[in-house]
Amino acid sequence: MKLSERKVLRKKEQILLSAINIINQKGYSGTTMEEVASELLMTKGSLYYYFKNKSDLMYQCHNFVLSQATKDLESILEDGGPVKDVLKKMIETHITYAIDEKETFNLIMEPKRFFNEEQLELVLKLRNHYEGLFDEIIQRGIEVDEFHAEEPKIARMIILGAMNWVQQWYRPEGRLSKEDLITLYSDYILKILE
Amino acid sequence: MKLSERKVLRKKEQILLSAINIINQKGYSGTTMEEVASELLMTKGSLYYYFKNKSDLMYQCHNFVLSQATKDLESILEDGGPVKDVLKKMIETHITYAIDEKETFNLIMEPKRFFNEEQLELVLKLRNHYEGLFDEIIQRGIEVDEFHAEEPKIARMIILGAMNWVQQWYRPEGRLSKEDLITLYSDYILKILE
C-alpha cells in the first residue's frame, strides 16, 4: 500500500503546484476547479478524489507554500551567524515568496474569508509560527544589542507589512532588479531596528 | 432640476456608504448586488437605476473613499507646520482609513482584478496622486534636512506597506488602542526616514 499512497501524495503535490500557479494569477474566487483540473489534463471529478472540496484544495495550497517558506526560514535561523546577516537572508526569502507566490501569499494574508473555522485555526497557527520566526531573530538581535525595539512585535508587523507590500508595485521589468530591491529593503528594515 | 439632482446624489451616496460597508466585510466578489440592495430596503432593480453594473458600483465606492482620503491628506499638507508633525498627521489619517475602510482600501490595493481598463486608468491616477502626497512631505522633509532617504520612493513604499498591513492584524479590542498604534507607527516610520 505504501507505493500507492506515495503515488497519491505525488499526485496531490502536482495538483497543488498547478493550483498555486492559477491562484497566483486569478485569485481565490477567480480560480475554478475546472481550470485546475484541465491544467493537469484531468477532469473536475478526479480532483474530488484528492481533495474534499475547493476550500480544502485552497487550504492545502496555502499550507504547502507557507510550510515551505517556514522551513526555509527555519533553516536560515538554525544556520545562525551574525543577526543582521540572518535577518537579511530572511528578508530575501520572504520577499522572494511574496513576489513569486503572490496570490498564495495573499491567501495567507487574508485567510478569514475563505477558510472554515477548523482550517482557520490551523492556518493562523502556522502563520503565527511563521511570523514568530521573525520575532525570534529580532529577539536574538536585541539580546546581543544589535537591534533595539520598544515593541518588537509591532516592529515585526511593520517589517512584514513593508515586505508584503512589495507585490503591489514591484515589476521585474522595472528599474530595480530583485537584488537591488532586497538590498534596499534590508537597509531600511535595519534602520527600523536600530 | 437642481433639487432632484441633489436627491439622486444623496441617494447615490447612501448606496455607496452601504455598499462600502458590505465590501468591507465580504470583499468584492463576496458582495452581491442583492445584498447591497436589501441592506437599503431597495430591490436589485433600483440599484441598477443608480449604477450601471456591479463594477461601476464598486468603482464608485473605491473612488469615494480614496477621494475623501486624498482630500484629508491634502488639507493636512496645506495646513503646513513642522514636517514631522505633518507626516504624523498623515500617518494617522491613513491608518484610520486602513482600519475603518478595510476592504475598500483593499480594492485600492488590488484594482487590476476588478476594474476595466478605463476605470483602471483613473483609479491608478488617483492612487498615484494619493501616494504622491507622501512623496511630497518626504521631499519637504529632505529639503529642510529633517528626513534622509537615498531612494525616497522606496522609503515611501515601505511606509505605505507597513501602514496598510495594520488591517491584517489590528483588532480594536486588543491590547493597543488606535492612538497607541498610531504613535508607535509614527515613531518607527520616522526612524525609516532618519
Next chain:
Amino acid sequence: MKLSERKVLRKKEQILLSAINIINQKGYSGTTMEEVASELLMTKGSLYYYFKNKSDLMYQCHNFVLSQATKDLESILEDGGPVKDVLKKMIETHITYAIDEKETFNLIMEPKRFFNEEQLELVLKLRNHYEGLFDEIIQRGIEVDEFHAEEPKIARMIILGAMNWVQQWYRPEGRLSKEDLITLYSDYILKILE
C-alpha cells in the same frame, strides 16, 4: 378640447415615427421603451400616457405603416389605367415600403408572435385588405385578358413573397439601383401572370 386632442394625436404620430425607426433597426424584442422615449427626449413614463403598453405601441406602429401603404395602393388603383402599368406602380410602392420600412413590414409578416387576439384580428383584417388590393388588380387584368392565372390567390402569394424577400438581400449600395430592381421585379412578376 379639440385643440388638445389634436396635440395628443400629433405627439402620438411623432412617437410612432420614432418607434418605427427603431423597430426597423432592432426588431420588436430588440426595441425597448426606454430607447423609444429617449429618442424623443421623453421619459419612459410619458410613453405610457400615449400608449397602453409596448404591445399597443407596436400595434399602432404596424397599423400606421400598413394603413399608409394601403392608402397608397388604393389611390393607385383608383387612378386606373392599363392594368400592367397599375400593377407596376403597386409593385414599386410595395417594394419601396419593404426596403425602407423593413422591420415594420416584418411585423406585418409575422404578427402572431407579438399581438394579442384582439389586435391580431384587426391586423389580419388590415393585412387581408392590403393583399386584396393585389387580388383586385390581378382580377381586373384577368377580366381584360391581360393576365392569366388558374389560382389567382396563389399567384398573388407568390408575388408578395417574391417582393418581401427583397429586404433579405437588397443593399442600396450594391450593383442594382432601386429603380433597376423594381424594373426587374416587375418584368418577372408579369411573367407569372402571363
Next chain:
Amino acid sequence: MKLSERKVLRKKEQILLSAINIINQKGYSGTTMEEVASELLMTKGSLYYYFKNKSDLMYQCHNFVLSQATKDLESILEDGGPVKDVLKKMIETHITYAIDEKETFNLIMEPKRFFNEEQLELVLKLRNHYEGLFDEIIQRGIEVDEFHAEEPKIARMIILGAMNWVQQWYRPEGRLSKEDLITLYSDYILKILE
C-alpha cells in the same frame, strides 16, 4: 472514446431537435434555455454542458437544418435528370423545409440579429452555398435552352422569396394539400424561367 463521443453527439442532436421545435413555435428571443431544458427533462445546467451559450445552441440548430436541406438538394442535383424535374424536386424539398422547420428557416433568413461575426460568416457561407444550388440548376436549364433569364440571380431571389413566403399563409388544414401547393408553385416558378 468513440462510444462516449457518439453518445454526446446523439444527445446533442436530441437537444437540437427539441430546440428546433421550440424555436419553430416561439422564435429566437421567445425561446428560453429553461424551456429547451425542461422539454428534455434536463436542467438548464446540463444544457450548458453541451452548448456554450444560447447563441451557440441557436447557431447549431440553424446549421443542423440548413446542412440537412443542403444535403437533400445536393443529392437531387447529383441524381440528375431533366432540369425541370430536378427543379421541381428542389422546390418540393425547399417548401417542405420552409413549412415544417418554419422558425429555424427564419433564423436563416435573418441571421444578422442573432449571430456573432464568426458565426455569421459561416452561416452566410452555408446560405450562399445553399442558394447557389438553385443557381446551378437554373444555369443548367439555360444551357440546355429550357430556362431563360436575363438576370438569373434575380430570378433565383424571386423564386426563393416566393417559396419562403409560403410559411406566412399556408395552413395544412386549409383547402390546399401540400402536394397541390407544390404543384402550383412549381408551375408558377417554371413560368418565371420561361
Next chain:
DNA sequence: CATGAATGAGTATTCATTCAT
C-alpha cells in the same frame, strides 16, 4: 401632462459538487 424613481418577474450564465459507470 410629465417625470423619475421603484419594482419584480424573467433570463442567461457560472460553478462547486455529486455519482453512476
Next chain:
DNA sequence: CATGAATGAATACTCATTCAT
C-alpha cells in the same frame, strides 16, 4: 481510480410597467 454527465443554487443584469408627486 477516473470520468463525464448532471445538477441546482447563486448571481448579474434587463425591462416593461406602475405610481406618487
